[in-house]
Amino acid sequence: MRAIGDKIVIATHNPGKLREIAALMERLGIDCVGAEELGLPEPEEIGNTFADNADLKAREAADLSGLPALADDSGLCVDALHGRPGIFSARWAEDADGKRDWIRAMEKVWRETEATEPDAPPAAHFVCALAVAWPNDGQAETFEGRVDGTLVWPPRGDRGFGYDPMFVPVGHDQTFGEFDPELKHAISHRADAFRKLVAALGE
Numbered sequence: 001m002r003a004i005g006d007k008i009v010i011a012t013h014n015p016g017k018l019r020e021i022a023a024l025m026e027r028l029g030i031d032c033v034g035a036e037e038l039g040l041p042e043p044e045e046i047g048n049t050f051a052d053n054a055d056l057k058a059r060e061a062a063d064l065s066g067l068p069a070l071a072d073d074s075g076l077c078v079d080a081l082h083g084r085p086g087i088f089s090a091r092w093a094e095d096a097d098g099k100r101d102w103i104r105a106m107e108k109v110w111r112e113t114e115a116t117e118p119d120a121p122p123a124a125h126f127v128c129a130l131a132v133a134w135p136n137d138g139q140a141e142t143f144e145g146r147v148d149g150t151l152v153w154p155p156r157g158d159r160g161f162g163y164d165p166m167f168v169p170v171g172h173d174q175t176f177g178e179f180d181p182e183l184k185h186a187i188s189h190r191a192d193a194f195r196k197l198v199a200a201l202g203e
Helices: 015-026 050-065 102-116 181-187 189-201
Strands: 007-010 031-034 069-078 123-133 140-151 167-169
Touching (some): 015 031, 050 123, 069 102, 069 189, 140 189, 181 189
Antiparallel strands (some): 123 140, 140 167
């Protein structure tokens, strides 16, 4: 994998994702700037997979900014819902005006899960695809991570973001919403994808 350099655009308008990704990248000595800070638009996610969406977001941010760009596409996949909400995880939280209400999204996930499989532990996993792209040359590389767990109700904890307060990773009894951020950074789907990216940088 080619070098990134000392500055990269984080191609997200989600402040929670920006914080997590920047914390991971800065450990490599790479300065990060958010897409919103640069006034970059938020592209429509028209891909069929997490990797497709991460790739298109990274390529657009790189071309518009003239800097290497890192994009994330991630979401919650519930076994009882055949992998939904999946790539539509953020859209499940949107209201008619496009504003995101994660409490409502979690309620929808729990309601549909209970209706489908009321008596079984609700197995789920988070997936994260990270894509790195370089400006104006069409090159991009994608890395995918995953963490398995179960859903709980009611949600617990006010840390993290998105569906974190209802997800308990395997081997733990706290939700991601209750986790210390450093511990979440060590075991999350995003951390898994990031380890693969770092390994590729060292090749």
